[in-house]
Amino acid sequence: MKKKKKNRTHLFFIAPGFILYTVFMMIPLAFAFYYSFFDWSGIGPMKFIGLGNFTKLFTSPRVSATFFSALGNNFKYLACVMLIITPIQIFFAYILYIKVRFHKYIRFMLFLPYVISTSIVGFFAIVLFDPNVGALNEIIGNLFGKAHKLAWLGDPNLVFKIFVGVIIWQCIGSGMMIFYANMQEIPEEIVEASVIDGCGEWKRFWRVVLPMLTSSLKTNITLSVIYAMTMFDLPYVLVGPQGGATGKLDFINMVFYRFAFGGTYFGETSIGFGSAISVVMFVIIFILTLVTKKLLKKLDY
Amino acid sequence: MKKKVLSLMLAGAMTAALLAGCGGGDDAKDPAKDQQETPKEDEKPEDGAQKDDTQGDQEGQDSQAGGEIGGSLVIWEHTDQFTEPLKAVVAGFNEKYPDVEVEIEVKTSDQYYNLLQTAMQAGETPDVFWTNGLATTHYKSYVEGGYMMDLTDKVDFSLYEGTTAMNIVTMEDGSIYSTPTAETGGRCVYYNKDIFEELGLKIPASFDEFEAILAKIAETDYTPIAFCATDPWTVLFQFEPVLNGMSVDWVQDYEKNGTVKVNDERVVAAYNKMLEWADKGYYGNGYLGVDGSGALLAFSKGEAVMCIDGTWNVAVIDENNPDLNYGAFQVPTATGDQPMVGTNSCGYGVSADTENPDAALAFVNYFATVEAQTIWVNALSSIPCTPAVVSENPVANEIASFDYLTESYYNILGYLANPDADETATSVWEADQCKVFAGALGVQEFVDSLQSLLVE
Numbered sequence: 001m002k003k004k005k006k007n008r009t010h011l012f013f014i015a016p017g018f019i020l021y022t023v024f025m026m027i028p029l030a031f032a033f034y035y036s037f038f039d040w041s042g043i044g045p046m047k048f049i050g051l052g053n054f055t056k057l058f059t060s061p062r063v064s065a066t067f068f069s070a071l072g073n074n075f076k077y078l079a080c081v082m083l084i085i086t087p088i089q090i091f092f093a094y095i096l097y098i099k100v101r102f103h104k105y106i107r108f109m110l111f112l113p114y115v116i117s118t119s120i121v122g123f124f125a126i127v128l129f130d131p132n133v134g135a136l137n138e139i140i141g142n143l144f145g146k147a148h149k150l151a152w153l154g155d156p157n158l159v160f161k162i163f164v165g166v167i168i169w170q171c172i173g174s175g176m177m178i179f180y181a182n183m184q185e186i187p188e189e190i191v192e193a194s195v196i197d198g199c200g201e202w203k204r205f206w207r208v209v210l211p212m213l214t215s216s217l218k219t220n221i222t223l224s225v226i227y228a229m230t231m232f233d234l235p236y237v238l239v240g241p242q243g244g245a246t247g248k249l250d251f252i253n254m255v256f257y258r259f260a261f262g263g264t265y266f267g268e269t270s271i272g273f274g275s276a277i278s279v280v281m282f283v284i285i286f287i288l289t290l291v292t293k294k295l296l297k298k299l300d301y
Numbered sequence: 302m303k304k305k306v307l308s309l310m311l312a313g314a315m316t317a318a319l320l321a322g323c324g325g326g327d328d329a330k331d332p333a334k335d336q337q338e339t340p341k342e343d344e345k346p347e348d349g350a351q352k353d354d355t356q357g358d359q360e361g362q363d364s365q366a367g368g369e370i371g372g373s374l375v376i377w378e379h380t381d382q383f384t385e386p387l388k389a390v391v392a393g394f395n396e397k398y399p400d401v402e403v404e405i406e407v408k409t410s411d412q413y414y415n416l417l418q419t420a421m422q423a424g425e426t427p428d429v430f431w432t433n434g435l436a437t438t439h440y441k442s443y444v445e446g447g448y449m450m451d452l453t454d455k456v457d458f459s460l461y462e463g464t465t466a467m468n469i470v471t472m473e474d475g476s477i478y479s480t481p482t483a484e485t486g487g488r489c490v491y492y493n494k495d496i497f498e499e500l501g502l503k504i505p506a507s508f509d510e511f512e513a514i515l516a517k518i519a520e521t522d523y524t525p526i527a528f529c530a531t532d533p534w535t536v537l538f539q540f541e542p543v544l545n546g547m548s549v550d551w552v553q554d555y556e557k558n559g560t561v562k563v564n565d566e567r568v569v570a571a572y573n574k575m576l577e578w579a580d581k582g583y584y585g586n587g588y589l590g591v592d593g594s595g596a597l598l599a600f601s602k603g604e605a606v607m608c609i610d611g612t613w614n615v616a617v618i619d620e621n622n623p624d625l626n627y628g629a630f631q632v633p634t635a636t637g638d639q640p641m642v643g644t645n646s647c648g649y650g651v652s653a654d655t656e657n658p659d660a661a662l663a664f665v666n667y668f669a670t671v672e673a674q675t676i677w678v679n680a681l682s683s684i685p686c687t688p689a690v691v692s693e694n695p696v697a698n699e700i701a702s703f704d705y706l707t708e709s710y711y712n713i714l715g716y717l718a719n720p721d722a723d724e725t726a727t728s729v730w731e732a733d734q735c736k737v738f739a740g741a742l743g744v745q746e747f748v749d750s751l752q753s754l755l756v757e
Contacts, residue, residue: 041438041442043418044445044446056723060724062750129590130591131586131587131589131590132527132591132595132598132604133595133599137587146522150586151587151588152587152590153590154589154590156589240532240592242533242735244531244589245530245531245589245735246739246741247736258732261412261415269414
């Protein structure tokens with residue numbers, strides 16, 4: 001009997017993406033794993049040191065303290081995303097959904113900062129919060145005198161709050177639009193039925209709208225977890241590659257950057273150790289994404 | 302069959318679209334990128350080829366040697382700060398070598414070494430490039446990797462005789478792979494002359510007088526010293542003069558014996574003095590939130606009366622505020638000496654694989670002349686390390702009136718490095734320096750960690 005010939009047309013369509021993904025993502029990833037076992041500055045001879053880079057990362061008091069402090073900041077930021085930023089996004093999405101007055105204007109104003117690049121947003125923040133030449137201190141100095149000026153980004157108690165504030169200003173629009181789009185898809189009959197049953201605005205939000213947002217919540221939370229664990233650009237612009245004098249805005253990506261690429265004038269580069277950090281980061285993000293996925297499954301209606 | 306052909310065509314079209322998307326940048330020419338791109342091999346003019354009118358006709362027959370050397374030369378520089386001085390030197394070079402087309406590429410920001418190493422690995426090392434010499438490990442690794450041309454007998458370094466300039470480029474075996482510059486990278490106290498006059502202050506003659514001045518300024522609306530504790534280098538450039546002012550004998554111990562404890566009580570006292578000044582408000586209240594350029598800006602704007610920083614910043618201050626009436630002095634010792642912490646400055650090396658070695662060597666040879674270094678030092682408004690080069694900048698000349706040069710604390714960390722240690726003291730210093738001022742690390746703990754990475 002003649003074997004039925006399999007139709008492999010789909011392979012042709014998969015091939016381009018697969019090849020490019022392999023070349024530009026998988027191969028570099030494999031090389032990062034490979035380099036993590038070497039003592040290598042990025043040039044010259046490579047010295048195989050086995051798990052030496054990983055041992056240093058977890059046991060060297062100075063390095064591990066820096067790494068775990070930075071990792072703590074990543075989780076701190078993630079907590080802010082879950083407890084502050086996401087609820088604000090849902091709130092504003094609901095405001096738009098129930099079509100409050102000037103809702104179109106509000107939507108435009110909230111989404112506008114999202115189209116500005118992070119470097120520019122960081123620059124705006126510096127113009128505002130710079131202790132020497134910033135607008136806020138200029139105003140405070142003129143109104144209350146020099147003694148009342150604040151250190152802002154240099155104040156260990158303020159810097160993280162300013163950072164989260166800037167993120168809220170910049171990123172609220174993106175999540176809000178995802179939630180808003182999801183709300184638009186809620187069948188009108190369900191909403192109408194809840195109104196007929198005497199549901200108030202507050203109850204309708206909690207009992208009808210919020211439970212219908214599971215798909216966008218899952219998307220948003222997964223993206224937020226990845227974004228939080230790969231944070232780099234804004235803190236770099238705000239306080240530099242060291243995460244500021246206090247290290248309050250130091251994130252694991254910045255630790256990786258410092259070790260892998262060093263500084264301009266005197267810094268030493270260590271691609272091997274940087275690769276080890278990137279491998280650990282990969283594992284952390286991978287596990288977190290899996291856990292998030294598993295937890296979010298419980299939200300399924 | 303038809304279906305299969307159609308599928309293949311669609312898949313091919315998709316791939317082409319993807320690749321076209323990836324490579325779109327080639328077609329859409331970015332003028333800035335064009336400016337930086339290395340000319341392709343077939344675009345390079347032949348030796349002695351006609352240059353543009355302005356350069357070719359001007360000096361074409363000036364030098365016999367210049368007439369024989371042509372072609373193109375790509376030079377990589379690491380900071381915008383050196384762009385104008387380099388352009389000025391290249392202009393002087395082109396007067397002698399009109400047939401050499403020089404292209405300067407400024408790979409600024411903290412990606413310089415990363416980009417340079419990528420270029421080296423790709424076999425596209427620029428013909429001539431900056432490194433920081435022995436101040437970093439990069440120079441040594443490039444030499445050991447065979448990426449740099451040995452210039453020992455190919456360049457005339459006689460300009461630097463009798464100075465310490467060659468220290469930064471001379472390998473342990475005496476070979477030289479880069480030119481230094483005639484600039485001494487020192488530290489000094491910049492002061493606002495108008496505010497000094499307004500407050501009736503004079504240049505201090507001793508460390509106690511210096512502190513008294515700080516206290517007097519703190520009583521006014523001015524900030525005594527512009528300072529930033531977010532950048533380890535800016536901290537260093539203040540710490541070293543303060544250490545000199547309080548205990549110049551510490552560095553003299555090193556110069557005499559070739560070794561010293563970097564966690565010595567004198568070092569701790571200097572750090573504590575700076576922390577005391579911070580507590581007293583001498584740095585204002587924003588020093589943990591600004592970067593080095595912000596601190597310099599505060600001085601340039603007249604908000605701070607003084608700023609202790611690198612001598613290479615004269616040009617930056619002039620640019621920030623051309624009308625600022627300022628001068629410079631050294632932090633004095635208890636006995637009134639005015640020592641200056643000075644470091645040598647590195648210039649340019651040549652790629653071992655350059656396709657135009659004649660032009661590259663002609664350039665580095667020109668760079669090592671009095672003429673080129675006078676251009677360089679004056680364009681940077683910096684301090685010359687040899688009397689053969691004369692600065693025209695009045696502030697630079699004020700700085701140059703120091704009593705004697707001393708070694709840098711940072712350099713000592715490098716000189717005494719223990720090769721068997723897991724980390725280098727310099728990288729630990731860079732990572733932890735700012736934490737001391739942020740209160741996250743004690744002074745003693747910090748200097749002890751540095752000492753533990755040095756040879757006993």
